Amino acid sequence: MQVLENIISDRGSRYAVSGGPCHTPEEAALFLKELKRRKKFAKATHNTWACLTTDGPLKNDDGESGAGMVILRMLEREDLRDTIVVVTRWYGGKHLGGDRFRHVQEAVRQFIEARGA
Known part of the structure; x- marks a missing residue:
């Protein structure tokens, strides 16, 4: 499990990204259970x-509507298969509007770059 914490901060909201096989x-359920042990x-x-598996795409917005699809599209573009990517957000009290999707994209981008290093 690879975890990158405190990668983005905006108007009080903080983001982290994590992923693994x-x-x-x-x-996917086991990965989330392990992550939430923290x-x-x-x-x-x-x-x-989101995750691209041989059985098809998997995703979950966990209340952040549309964010799972943003992650899934980025995984498809990178052809990153059999790897779950989780973008975690701690809400800071102010709505971010469309900026939240930008932050999700940036978090996934940082995970992909860190994975390739």
Whole structure:
């Protein structure tokens, strides 16, 4: 499991991104369970995620509507398969509007770059 914490901060909201191997819906559930063992991530406002598996795409917005699809599209563009990517947000009290999608994209981009290093 690779976790990049405190990568983006905007109007009080903070973001992290994490990821690891994932081939099935069951593995996705296990990954999230393991991530949420860290109290900080369990208390997060949103743990939005996506994964491209051989059985098809998996995604979950976790209340951040549309964010799972943003992650999924980026994984498809990069052809990054069998890897779950979770973008975590701690809400800071102010609505970010469309900027939240920019932040999700930037978080995924940082994960992909860190993974390639």
